[in-house]
Amino acid sequence: MLEGGSVTLRLENVTKVFRTGTFGGGATVNAVTGVTFDIRPGEIVSLIGESGSGKTTVGRMILRLTPPTAGSITFDGRDVSTLGGRGLRDYYGRVQGVFQDPFSSYNPVFKVDRVFEMIRRAYLPTVTGSEWRERRRRALEDVGLEAADVLGKYPHQLSGGQLQRLLISRALLMDIEILVADEIISMLDASTRIDVLNILGDLRDRGLGVLFVTHDLALGNYLSDRVVILQHGRIVEMGPTAKVFANPVHPYTRMLLSCVPQLTAKWDATTNDDPRAVPTNPVLQLVGDDHYVER
Amino acid sequence: MSSAESRADLVATPEVALTGQGAGDVELGPRGKRFEALHFALRNTKLVIGASVVLAFLALALVGPLLTDATPFEFGYPLGQPPSSEYWLGTTAPGQDVFAQFVYGLRSSFVVGALAAAIASVIGMAVGFVGGYRGGVIDDVLSMLTNIVLVIPTLAVLIIVSAYLSVGSLRSEAILIGLTSWPWAARAIRAQTFSLASRDFVSLARLSGQGTARVILREIAPNMSSYLFLTFILLFGGAVLTAATLDFLGLGPSQVMSLGLMMNTAVSNAALQLGMWWWFVPPGVGITAIVGGLYVMNVGLDEVFNPRLRRT
């Protein structure tokens, strides 16, 4: 894993428009509009938004599962959308993803070992036998799993928490620099969530860059260094986590914060700002140290 | 949100509700599911009855010709005899052995059915998988192709083509039927592929550097194996019926005995009016029983494969 470093994943004015209908003749949906931010190894960036905010689409575009309609995504200086064949495979060796539903991420007819095998075949073909087993064991150890507990089993025999950790360790096998974690704990029980999050924190300390996509502000606040808040596909506020949460400026951010149910305080009266109104010429303005708000 | 919804749907069934992420041993894996499927299969009345009927006729088709010395086109037997201990299904007006015709005819039906179903399955799978997985322009083009072939009045085309090309063998007949009956299979497979392609394990395979062909063959197809099986059975039934229709109209191979040809000859020899029921009833019953049995099997299999349709 790279220590800190200058390798950046940069999104610049990224837009995604979905079209329905045969040959694209139907209605359009602006899923993501003009999103610009970057992620570096050694930091966790939270992408926070409600459903329909486009946060999952951003993750998918970074992972090349969906092409952007406009704008550019560059990694280490190279445009990600031009990659194909060899280039794309190399990209996946440095940028990987983990998704929301652990039980959907595994092909149910195969044992879980297969996800490791696929990686070995594509990226580490020369690593075999005891060397391979050792690498695998270390990757599992990094996420707090014992090889004997999880290998040789089918997905349904393991818990959601174990499955998600397995997916993280699969990504680690390849020495990746950026991990896109899309709502990876929302389907896990409360008591296992925090352990998986702590793993991400540890990996960040060792140099991994993480894009943590979530709707849960408390989790974003717990884990991330920087936070990006999306509403209807546009960035409305972003900056260092501590600053944004201590002093939320955009009405949408404040509305979100006031709606989060807490264990120590009751909901107070709803704020009166209308968070749905979009300014006529929206632009991100700097309001503090690295703290931007759309106005 | 939709993934959570579909998950909640799963939670409604007791198996997942109990396990969630907790007691994982109750949910069944692929081997367990096969065992469970077999358990329900043997108890499903429709499946058992349908399969028995089809297998009985298949047995007759395989063994029947060995039980008789007569061949279907051989003349020289007594004219128009009703069934007796010597001629089990009687003889035709021009003096052929009906039983021989019947069992050889059954063979033809099974051969054409299987071959045509195989051809249609392969085409249907190719078109359905590729269109469903790739989406976009490729899917639009393949869908249009599917819709065009679907809309063409199959029987009319087959009649015209058969009339011009004089179908000489079972193989040609099977090819013709296969080439025109694949569209609905393609559509069904495409729809299933769509829903499977959006599953995360397919995305994960792509992220592991797997190409389109590998993803389709190794990730998608194995997860719809029961569906593909059902599709094949339906295609089989449909092919048998279409072949019988063509043969009845006199457009099938004339040198190979088939159940439809039997009925064709029977009608043109006024068997109905002459009351020679033993000539046209067996082939009619044979076709109805085989096709009907296959469809009933299909309904039963659907219940077996889909836990939510079970009545336990």
Next chain:
Amino acid sequence: MTLAVDDLRVYYRTLKGDVKALDGVTFSVSDGEIMGLAGESGCGKTTLGKSLIRLDGRMQLMGGTVSLDGVRLPLADERAMSAFRFKDVSIVPQYAMSALNPIRKIGRMISELLDSRGVSYRDTRPELSRRLALVGLGDEILDRFPIELSGGQKQRVVMVLSTLMDPSLLIADELTSALDVSTQKAVAEMLVEFRDRGFVKSTIVITHDLAVLYQIADTILVMYAGKLVEKAPAGELTRDPRHPYTRLLIGSLPEVGARISEKRLQGIAGRPPSLLDPPSGCRFRARCPLAFAKCVEEPPFVEIAPGRHAACWKAAA
């Protein structure tokens, strides 16, 4: 009204045996109370919610009784139970989108539902309009198809419909799980408002989200592996949990403001036991940091302080 549940046991029949999803729960809900039922997956809370209104598919009532206002509910008898559903015991389904028949106009669907219950749609119409207005919907909603409504509107229609007959008991199963925070807050507050206005007498809110329960529930009941582990007024439970499971669970929830660099939270190691063959004694002992010799004997769910119950040998301390 009071709901009294006494030693209720509901198992699922599977090919491998009986899954003891709900294994002897006893509690009561009083008039006007909003009781939160919390726990993680597999704890039995959904089974409990379903048993109170409709035993489906493989569920089997193995023992115990449920009484509503002194009347025994015939849970196992599908037809007899039908008389109680909607009028005395009602349920708000989790996904409003799936609950509404897509090819029926809202008004038509409501009238058909009322007809099937022997209630006159015409007589109920004025009250229906009043309640719709209360949640911010106009009468024109009755002429629309579900597809024309937004998710929030559908949720509100479903809630009005579920409570139209002023049921004594309302069951809300995972009502807020899949919703955005803003909608979640609106729906949760609606539950409280319905209770305050007398549309429902008592409510059981089933969810895994303790924070939402703290906001709206009067008491919280925590379940684990088919059994009850703790019951207390909401504020007391979150401030001073007595059962080790509750304590560990609350300790694993990050509040807005907690940062990993300042304080690293811990989860609960291990997994809940299999319900096919549950262990004897306390079901939490394999994962409990306080487990000791006596835990092989199952602790009873008893009152450890006024208004507080727990099933733990060490909780009375």
